[in-house]
Every structure is written in structure tokens, then in C-alpha cells.
Amino acid sequence: MKTLILVRHAHALGALEAGVQKDALRPLSPQGLEKAAHTAKRLQNASCRTERILHSPLLRAAQTADILSGALNAPLQPCAELNGMHDDQAVCDFLIQQMQEANCLVAVGHNPNIAVVLHLLTGQTRHFSPGSFAILDMQNAQEPQLMSFEE
Numbered sequence: 001m002k003t004l005i006l007v008r009h010a011h012a013l014g015a016l017e018a019g020v021q022k023d024a025l026r027p028l029s030p031q032g033l034e035k036a037a038h039t040a041k042r043l044q045n046a047s048c049r050t051e052r053i054l055h056s057p058l059l060r061a062a063q064t065a066d067i068l069s070g071a072l073n074a075p076l077q078p079c080a081e082l083n084g085m086h087d088d089q090a091v092c093d094f095l096i097q098q099m100q101e102a103n104c105l106v107a108v109g110h111n112p113n114i115a116v117v118l119h120l121l122t123g124q125t126r127h128f129s130p131g132s133f134a135i136l137d138m139q140n141a142q143e144p145q146l147m148s149f150e151e
Contacts, residue, residue, distance in 0.1 A: 002099055002138040003048040003147075005106045007068070008114050008128040010036040012060035024058045035131035036064045040071035042150060046135060048104030050074040055108040056082040064131070065108045074106070084110035092120045099138045122146045
């Protein structure tokens with residue numbers, strides 16, 4: 001089975017609280033670090049061996065991906081396409097293209113983009129709270145199926 005796992009980055013500090021001026025530099029909060037570790041443990045039980053973790057280059061998504069990488073023993077690949085600023089359909093097309101070369105990928109991104117991508121791929125609507133993930137069966141790239149969702 002071909003599997004795509006969509007993950008929203010875990011909870012991040014606000015820019016003021018983190019002492020940063022750019023949104024891209026907001027780090028995970030202590031709560032976010034815990035949630036990312038919990039998500040990583042849950043994904044260890046997924047029925048596929050993760051080949052790569054694609055992630056937004058924004059710090060909070062990169063930190064979430066790094067925690068997942070440690071648990072899933074998968075290499076990281078920063079992708080500007082997942083930074084939440086690209087057209088949602090273009091992100092879907094990018095992920096479908098990436099799935100042509102892999103059997104199991106994780107993609108860590110931002111809301112609302114990640115939720116819209118899930119909807120465009122599967123027709124399903126879910127609220128992605130920080131650290132939430134959706135597991136999709138991508139065997140038929142034209143009709144992906146939502147297998148599970150966890151907040």
C-alpha cells in the first residue's frame with residue numbers, strides 16, 4: 001500500500017513570547033514538543049516504513065519533523081511547497097508527484113493549508129489541531145482514501 005501521512009506542526013510559541021520578529025522563526029512550545037513526541041510514538045505504529053519526511057522550512061514545522069524523524073528513522077527533506085503559502089492544488093500535485101517515487105511519506109505543514117489539502121485529496125474535512133495527523137491510502141492517486149485521523 002502507498003501511504004501519505006499529513007501532519008500539522010505541533011503547538012508553537014507566539015512571536016512575541018518567543019522573542020522573534022518573523023513568523024518563520026517561531027519555535028515549538030514546551031506543550032508542542034510533548035505533542036510532537038506523542039505524534040511520533042503514534043506514527044511508529046503506522047503500518048508503513050516511512051521513507052522520507054517532507055516538511056515546511058518554517059522552524060515549528062522543521063522541529064516537528066525532526067522529532068518525527070528521530071522516532072521513525074527517516075530522512076528529512078525541507079520543501080517550500082509545504083510552507084502554507086502555496087496554492088492548495090499545487091501542494092496536492094506536489095505530494096502526488098512525490099508519492100510516485102515512494103511507498104510511505106510524511107508531510108509536515110501548516111493550517112489551513114494541510115486541512116484543505118486533505119479535503120482536495122479525499123473529499124474529507126477534518127480540523128487539524130496542532131500535532132494532528134491523517135493517514136491516507138494513496139494506492140489510487142486519483143482517489144486517495146482517508147484511513148485514519150488523530151488529533
